[in-house]
Amino acid sequence: MSIRILFVIGLAFLLLGCSKDQVKEEEPVEVTDLTANSTASDEDSAQTYGAEDDSSSTFSQLDDPQSPLSVRIIYFEYDSTQISSDYRSAIEAHSLYLQQNPNTYITLEGHADERGSREYNLALGESRAKAVKQQMLLLGATSNQIRLVSYGEERPANDGHDDMSWQQNRRVEILY
Amino acid sequence: MRIFIKSFLIYFLFVSFQAHAVLDIKITQGIEEPIPIAITMFGWSQAGRVAPIDIVEIITNDLARSGRFNVMDAQDLPQNPTQFDAINFNDWRKLGMENIVIGNLVLTDSGNYDVSFRLVDIYRKKQIAGFRIPAKPGLLRRVAHQVSDIIFEKLTGIEGAFNTRVAYITVKKNKTKKIHTLYIADADGYNAKMLLESPEPLLSPSWSYDGKKIAYVSFEGKNSSVFIQDISTGKRVRVSKFEGINSSPSWSPDGSRLAVTLSKDGNTEIYVINLITKSLKRITNHDGIDTEPTWSPDGQKLAFTSNRSGNPQIYEIAINEGKPKRLSFEGTYNARARYSPNGNSITLVHASGNSYHIAILDLNNGYINILTDGPLDESPSFAPNGSMVIYATTGRRGGQLAAISVDGRIKQRLGLHQGDVREPAWGPFLK
Numbered sequence: 001m002s003i004r005i006l007f008v009i010g011l012a013f014l015l016l017g018c019s020k021d022q023v024k025e026e027e028p029v030e031v032t033d034l035t036a037n038s039t040a041s042d043e044d045s046a047q048t049y050g051a052e053d054d055s056s057s058t059f060s061q062l063d064d065p066q067s068p069l070s071v072r073i074i075y076f077e078y079d080s081t082q083i084s085s086d087y088r089s090a091i092e093a094h095s096l097y098l099q100q101n102p103n104t105y106i107t108l109e110g111h112a113d114e115r116g117s118r119e120y121n122l123a124l125g126e127s128r129a130k131a132v133k134q135q136m137l138l139l140g141a142t143s144n145q146i147r148l149v150s151y152g153e154e155r156p157a158n159d160g161h162d163d164m165s166w167q168q169n170r171r172v173e174i175l176y
Numbered sequence: 177m178r179i180f181i182k183s184f185l186i187y188f189l190f191v192s193f194q195a196h197a198v199l200d201i202k203i204t205q206g207i208e209e210p211i212p213i214a215i216t217m218f219g220w221s222q223a224g225r226v227a228p229i230d231i232v233e234i235i236t237n238d239l240a241r242s243g244r245f246n247v248m249d250a251q252d253l254p255q256n257p258t259q260f261d262a263i264n265f266n267d268w269r270k271l272g273m274e275n276i277v278i279g280n281l282v283l284t285d286s287g288n289y290d291v292s293f294r295l296v297d298i299y300r301k302k303q304i305a306g307f308r309i310p311a312k313p314g315l316l317r318r319v320a321h322q323v324s325d326i327i328f329e330k331l332t333g334i335e336g337a338f339n340t341r342v343a344y345i346t347v348k349k350n351k352t353k354k355i356h357t358l359y360i361a362d363a364d365g366y367n368a369k370m371l372l373e374s375p376e377p378l379l380s381p382s383w384s385y386d387g388k389k390i391a392y393v394s395f396e397g398k399n400s401s402v403f404i405q406d407i408s409t410g411k412r413v414r415v416s417k418f419e420g421i422n423s424s425p426s427w428s429p430d431g432s433r434l435a436v437t438l439s440k441d442g443n444t445e446i447y448v449i450n451l452i453t454k455s456l457k458r459i460t461n462h463d464g465i466d467t468e469p470t471w472s473p474d475g476q477k478l479a480f481t482s483n484r485s486g487n488p489q490i491y492e493i494a495i496n497e498g499k500p501k502r503l504s505f506e507g508t509y510n511a512r513a514r515y516s517p518n519g520n521s522i523t524l525v526h527a528s529g530n531s532y533h534i535a536i537l538d539l540n541n542g543y544i545n546i547l548t549d550g551p552l553d554e555s556p557s558f559a560p561n562g563s564m565v566i567y568a569t570t571g572r573r574g575g576q577l578a579a580i581s582v583d584g585r586i587k588q589r590l591g592l593h594q595g596d597v598r599e600p601a602w603g604p605f606l607k
Binding site: 115116118124150 | 395
């Protein structure tokens with residue numbers, strides 16, 4: 001186990017090292033004319049469920065409340081992207097599930113609490129999602145299975161303005 | 177009293193039509209010795225008919241709201257002269273009044289208006305300023321603000337910023353979702369116009385220097401994109417929709433480029449989009465967070481927020497060179513910089529303990545001067561004359577806007593009657 005962790009840390013350093021050496025670039029930008037206001041879709045308002053009789057054959061690990069896969073939210077400390085070791089088994093389980101189900105895709109949605117500036121929080125949310133993604137990649141998931149999105153402080157889980165609310169809002173949600 | 181009743185009625189009518197949009201601006205703290213001024217009733221060429229707008233009321237509200245003037249109540253005016261020769265200087269002197277404004281509104285043969293006014297120094301019995309401004313019917317409010325600007329500048333030495341606009345975002349909660357709306361309004365809260373409405377978050381409105389376009393971030397389509405919208409036509413273009421974050425637009429002073437934050441290369445970095453050649457240039461290169469770029473008024477540099485030192489601080493980078501220089505050193509949280517119009521200082525969000533304040537960083541000596549009480553203040557930007565900073569503050573009713581003078585002596589609250597309001601951006605002078 002400790003060798004594995006060292007390996008993980010080593011890989012993480014390698015990854016960080018690489019990103020530093022990128023050179024400046026000039027490239028074209030995609031400019032789309034959206035004169036006719038593109039309608040903002042809101043597809044996540046309803047979700048359908050199957051009700052097949054033989055539940056044993058369709059029962060997914062994902063639905064097992066006892067499985068570490070049932071952990072779908074990772075919480076963070078203030079202004080931090082560090083993942084608590086409490087989540088190790090959950091992240092391992094999700095990574096393994098992705099490895100065993102290569103056609104499964106997830107979105108890691110990063111969030112921040114409302115304190116400080118909105119744009120910094122947007123970047124912070126993404127850094128959190130990226131930290132989770134990096135661990136998952138090291139533990140068996142592949143990059144194209146994981147999409148990152150950050151909402152910064154724009155989508156709080158709790159609308160309150162106190163420590164308890166903020167704690168609940170500093171999070172990465174794992175969405176299958 | 178009459179002015180009060182009238183303003184209340186007009187205000188009430190307005191609210192009933194655009195209840196969710198109107199900003200109600202109240203001064204909560206002014207300077208200790210405001211300049212006394214009287215604005216007398218303007219003459220009106222069509223006596224017997226109702227004037228199209230109450231110019232005196234608009235000027236009165238502008239000056240009073242600035243916190244620098246004590247405007248005499250209409251009922252206390254000893255006379256309402258409309259010509260210089262009709263001013264009874266003794267009457268005014270007895271009341272201790274130092275400055276009066278007299279004027280006329282004339283409907284011309286072409287159906288337009290002429291607004292003329294004189295600002296008169298009572299003790300020296302001299303005219304300080306006198307102007308005649310022609311106006312099309314739809315532009316009378318703007319002309320009234322121009323009159324306020326001239327009076328303000330003559331008496332305070334500071335360029336007036338009444339004839340300007342403000343952009344902001346409101347959020348209304350339905351039963352199931354939130355509605356985000358981008359508005360622009362005159363600096364006195366009137367003429368609020370909706371530019372965009374979306375069920376997904378909107379943020380970071382940024383004015384082009386000519387005041388004709390607004391760039392912003394929208395999450396429609398489940399990811400952030402940067403748009404540029406033409407204010408008069410409503411037409412818009414999506415200028416950035418890369419994988420990951422597309423955010424924090426800031427215009428170059430010449431309008432040819434837009435600085436943005438992108439994470440397409442794996443990490444939030446600052447880029448410059450050339451809007452003419454459609455090319456993209458990467459500016460920063462660090463594995464920490466780099467975001468919130470803002471263009472210096474001379475167009476040579478970008479200030480931005482980076483946590484490369486371990487916590488967010490403000491850095492500055494020359495666009496053509498590329499070695500960032502750290503600007504902020506006090507405290508563990510300094511973010512979201514905006515330059516003052518003269519480039520000598522930066523307004524930013526500064527945290528001390530658990531409280532977030534608006535502060536000004538003096539670029540000559542590096543000192544940070546905290547202006548607001550917090551606890552959750554954000555999104556500061558300078559008025560185009562550099563005298564005030566507008567910002568968002570979280571109170572009992574949710575997000576509200578406020579403005580504070582750069583010396584901290586004048587405070588205004590710009591509230592909505594319902595809903596959250598946030599992300600204010602003060603637009604440039606209207607030409």
